[in-house]
Amino acid sequence: MTATAVPKSPFTKLQAGTVQELRESPGQARAWHQWSAAEIDALTLAYAARRPLLVRGEPGTGKTQLARAAAEALGWRLHAETIHPRFEPPELLARFDAVRRLADAQAGASAELADPTRYWRPGALWKAFGWESAQPFLAADERSIDPAAPDGHVVLIDEIDKADSDLPNSLLEVLAQRSFRVEPLAQPIGGPNAKPPLIVITTNEERELPAAFLRRCIVLTQQPDPGMSYRDWLVRRGAAHFAELPATSPTASPRRAELIAAVILEKAAEQLVSDRQQVSHINLPPPGLAEYLDLLYALHELFPGQTGVQQEWLGRLSAYGYLKHGVVAGQTGVSQTRAPIDGLAGSPAERG
Structure with missing residues (x-):
């Protein structure tokens, strides 16, 4: 009898039905995640194909928690972004504090105005694709959590269907090139030599996603186990x-x-x-x-x-x-x- 081949994936150590503890962290209470075979297989494919995992399903079926469980299983850093109707696509890359800069300009604070780290804050994708370049721009409280470079990154883009089609469409080039530019840096972030993050995107399907975006994703539908009531x-x-x-x-x-x-x-x-x-x-x-x-x-x-x-x-x-x-x-x-x-x-x- 031929032995079952084991794929080269960090998720193969997981077993369906096992319960994984999700440790308490800033902003997240201690919780538990029960792995399903479908979740393990979908993550295995997304990891190997270097494609985002789009998770669909009813609200409350553990779509968001899956990203946290994946980060825990891998020992990687989780960067979460919850989408809302007024969310702007560039915020996934970086945010610029125009109000703070205006206040400094009105106060004549020339030294502060020359410091871009005072006004720019890295978004989830910047931190995941360019951890080292993001460090000077992090807020003090975030920099103090764990300054050590993580082994990898998991990005959660939660409830992408809350935004209009501009958001998923804007991700197409980033997902294809795995690199992008942000204004305060001269060099692009990411590139062929950068270790790609695992990207998990959730949708409650309140709005249909563009077909081109779906083709760039691995898709998992969260649903009850068909083998039980x-x-x-x-x-x-x-x-x-x-x-x-x-x-x-x-x-x-x-x-x-x-x-x-x-x-x-x-x-x-x-x-x-x-x-x-x-x-x-x-x-x-x-x-x-x-x-x-x-x-x-x-x-x-x-x-x-x-x-x-x-x-x-x-x-x-x-x-x-x-x-x-x-x-x-x-x-x-x-x-x-x-x-x-x-x-x-x-x-x-x-x-x-």
Whole structure:
């Protein structure tokens, strides 16, 4: 029998179903990511082809977290940029503080005006393609996080569909040439000898992306595991965040104790599946993984380790976490005015 070939990729050390701890960092809380076979394969292809990975799927399916998990697995630096409707394409390369420069000019601060590092700040792509050249331009708080040169870089461009087509179109040349220029530097950034970053781009598909841009990307659609029911998939994802976990390595944090009992994970999933089916039947956006995890986090925060009380409050709170459409005429089952589920809790007035 011929042994299965192992591709030359740092992602082959990962195994589907394993849970990876995402350590706390500035601006990011400690979290956990459960790897899927599709994620590992798509990242393997994007890494080898040196193409961006475009991740599509419902909100809350872990698209953004995938970039953080990839950076953790590689031991690379993550540079994240969240797109908004007023985002300008050049901001991915650099930002210029025109207000600060105007203030210095009005104050007659000639020495400051001659210093470009005072006004320019590197964007995610500048830092990823030209880490050394970006250092003098970094803000003091960012420079102090970890001055050591990282082994590589992961760039997250989150929710690219929030911008108009100018943004993805502007990336085409950068992705093709893997180099670009920014005004404060005489030499281009990147080039054929620069180690390319891993670029992860997410979309909620609120706006269609240009066909030319899609052709330059590896595309992963985040979706539930086809080998299991949606309910079981939710429970499995919930367990990655709240079930007992061993330490991931001898140097990792200690074994994590169970945070929420399996019965709570199951009941919360069963109610979400029921609500999802009913909401979908009346053509409203259904709740999903994000709402499920929000409810579990709230129950753990409110009543840590108290399974019975968590089960009671699950009955009271699920309508507000799962049913985002308020009161739907003629649809009591998908309205927030419904009775607490499973008779687990009475109204606040009834409970005194």
